[in-house]
Amino acid sequence: MRGTVALALVVAAGASACAADDGPPGPPTPVDDRLPAGFPPMPVAEDNPTTAEGVALGRQLYYDARLSPDGSRACASCHFQDRSFSSTGVTGVLPHVNLAWSTFFLWDGRFTGTLEEAMIMEVEEFFGTDVERLKEPDLEDMFEAAFETREITTTRAAYALAQFQRTLVSGASPFDAYLEGDAGALSAAERRGMELFYSEDAECFHCHATRLMTDNLFHNIGLDADVTGTGRGPVSGRALDDGKWKTPTLRNVAVTGPYMHDDRFETLEEVVDFYAEGVVDSSTLDTLVPIGGYGLTAEQRADLVAFLRALTDESYLTDPALAPPR
Ligand code: HEC
Numbered sequence: 001m002r003g004t005v006a007l008a009l010v011v012a013a014g015a016s017a018c019a020a021d022d023g024p025p026g027p028p029t030p031v032d033d034r035l036p037a038g039f040p041p042m043p044v045a046e047d048n049p050t051t052a053e054g055v056a057l058g059r060q061l062y063y064d065a066r067l068s069p070d071g072s073r074a075c076a077s078c079h080f081q082d083r084s085f086s087s088t089g090v091t092g093v094l095p096h097v098n099l100a101w102s103t104f105f106l107w108d109g110r111f112t113g114t115l116e117e118a119m120i121m122e123v124e125e126f127f128g129t130d131v132e133r134l135k136e137p138d139l140e141d142m143f144e145a146a147f148e149t150r151e152i153t154t155t156r157a158a159y160a161l162a163q164f165q166r167t168l169v170s171g172a173s174p175f176d177a178y179l180e181g182d183a184g185a186l187s188a189a190e191r192r193g194m195e196l197f198y199s200e201d202a203e204c205f206h207c208h209a210t211r212l213m214t215d216n217l218f219h220n221i222g223l224d225a226d227v228t229g230t231g232r233g234p235v236s237g238r239a240l241d242d243g244k245w246k247t248p249t250l251r252n253v254a255v256t257g258p259y260m261h262d263d264r265f266e267t268l269e270e271v272v273d274f275y276a277e278g279v280v281d282s283s284t285l286d287t288l289v290p291i292g293g294y295g296l297t298a299e300q301r302a303d304l305v306a307f308l309r310a311l312t313d314e315s316y317l318t319d320p321a322l323a324p325p326r
């Protein structure tokens with residue numbers, strides 16, 4: 001259950017129902033991406049409208065090891081639902097949540113483009129998917145239902161994955177309930193943490209911005225004194241981008257640890273201690289982050305951590321529609 005601001009995919013009124021028993025299925029069924037309150041409009045590619053069949057195929061592929069040439073792994077091998085589609089096995093696994101709004105992908109943004117292009121990159125370059133391996137009747141049926149052709153291509157596989165990604169929307173945390181008018185959704189400590197988060201005493205909201213809790217841009221927050229040749233710099237070719245990394249969303253952050261691009265912090269307490277007292281100067285340090293940190297008291301730190309934990313959307317982590325297909 002996803003609550004009142006649920007994202008449930010709703011079959012558009014009047015759309016065709018199931019396929020006949022034999023013969024090709026009818027056209028795929030469009031679905032509405034019903035967004036949580038307060039979210040910006042979701043960009044959707046004109047040539048890849050979200051359909052029930054496309055989402056079903058994308059979900060299948062996400063969990064299907066046939067996507068890798070040697071059958072050894074699926075996307076879900078590193079991206080686990082109960083961790084907001086991140087994991088701890090590999091360093092720096094980014095969660096899959098609200099990526100429909102992203103145009104820069106990966107910690108250093110070395111992939112720029114649309115969600116479709118990002119999925120093509122994942123399929124063709126990262127996985128090196130061999131379409132021959134996908135040519136099995138169950139998948140051919142699903143491709144036909146989604147794209148009205150049994151011909152499997154890496155582009156169509158990526159498009160289906162992009163459609164599934166557009167259903168990975170999380171916006172039903174206690175914080176959201178509070179914003180929607182449920183004053184009791186946050187405890188006193190969580191509310192104090194929220195106020196600090198949105199204040200000039202801690203500045204968090206500038207970068208972890210909007211209801212997405214990220215500006216989808218790059219910043220140096222002062223983790224290291226020597227940032228030469230790290231982060232976005234080598235990607236953009238500009239030294240002024242050294243030490244800058246993509247602002248991660250804070251949605252479900254309680255379950256996406258360890259934290260930062262290199263997993264250097266195990267807990268949210270360590271992250272907040274860093275912001276409070278661990279910020280070091282370097283050539284590209286963001287002006288929003290003071291050298292030496294924000295100087296927060298023990299109580300303020302505990303409040304901030306409490307607020308970060310109130311960004312967990314349990315319904316997202318357990319939604320059966322996002323779990324492995326049966
Ligand atoms: C071996 C583990 C592993 C597998 C398997 C894997 N990923 Fe990832 N994924 C990662 C890591 C690690 C990162 C962060 C890497 C970086 O930023 O340099 C990441 C990042 C991403 C991102 C960028 C997210 C963002 O916020 O910018 C996307 C998109 C993504 N993965 C999609 C996929 C898809 C689609 C698949 C299946 C085709 C997949 N991943 C399979 C480990 C994995």
Ligand code: HEC
Nearest residue numbers: 202203204207219245246247248259260261271275286288
């Ligand atoms: C100048 C922009 C900026 C400000 C201000 C800022 N952050 Fe961040 N935050 C980032 C970036 C960029 C990262 C990733 C850095 C990295 O991995 O090297 C990050 C990482 C984090 C992480 C780790 C998330 C993860 O998944 O690894 C948490 C938690 C966090 N910030 C919370 C906060 C809090 C709380 C504040 C206010 C005290 C704050 N941030 C202020 C940009 C900012």
